Amino acid sequence: MTDIRPFAPIVQRLRQAGLRPTRQRLSLAKLLFDGRDRHLTAEQLHAQAVEARVPVSLATVYNTLHQFTQAGLLREVVIEPGRSYFDTNIxxxxxxxxxxxxxxxxxxxxxxxxxxxxxxxxxxxxxxxxxxxxxxxx
Missing domain, CATH: 3.30.1490 (Dna Ligase; domain 1)
Incomplete structure (x- = not known):
């Protein structure tokens, strides 16, 4: 069984936002919310996940980013149609x-x-x- 304690603050943050802390949400949240404000595209986050050996598809990254945005954990910044960044500074x-x-x-x-x-x-x-x-x- 995996020790979830290193994820405790992230688990709490997801639960407070009304999201179930699935393994993929936890892994992506850990990459996103590292204590600094960031602006990332879904593709950039997917590349970081691949580098960190997080088994996640690009579609799941998009879905998770939109769920985090709807839950108030991120802001979506639309630069032009089809080009969005996700901002950890809300x-x-x-x-x-x-x-x-x-x-x-x-x-x-x-x-x-x-x-x-x-x-x-x-x-x-x-x-x-x-x-x-x-x-x-x-």
């Missing part, structure tokens, strides 16, 4: 997107000021505003 913030190399960098939420946000369509409300500032090297 606080109020925005991003620089470096078009030359595809990297994201956090911008503290208080460094962006919006003069006005349009009224949401009837029956809806604004849940969050995401600002992505695209930059290239001079």
């Amino acid at each position: 606080s109020d913030h925005h991003h620089f997107f470096f078009e030359d190399d595809g990297q994201l960098q956090d911008i503290p939420g208080d460094e962006i000021a919006l003069a006005r946000v349009p009224t949401a369509p009837g029956g809806t409300h604004v849940s969050r505003v995401d600002v992505i500032v695209r930059v290239t090297k001079s």
Whole structure:
């Protein structure tokens, strides 16, 4: 039987988010939540899992990332259709997107000021505003 104690904080985090701590979720969460803020694509996380000898398919990585996002453990940052990053920093913030190399960098939420946000369509409300500032090297 595998000793689960090294995973205890991750098990607790998953349970608090309403997710069952399966072996694959635990392994991927351990890679994701290593104590630093990160921006990863599903493909990047899959490559890290393969390197760490975690037997998981790319489809499972996508499913798990979306489950973590729905549970509030991650934020999905959509750069363009078909190109998303998953952010372990779920606080109020925005991003620089470096078009030359595809990297994201956090911008503290208080460094962006919006003069006005349009009224949401009837029956809806604004849940969050995401600002992505695209930059290239001079």
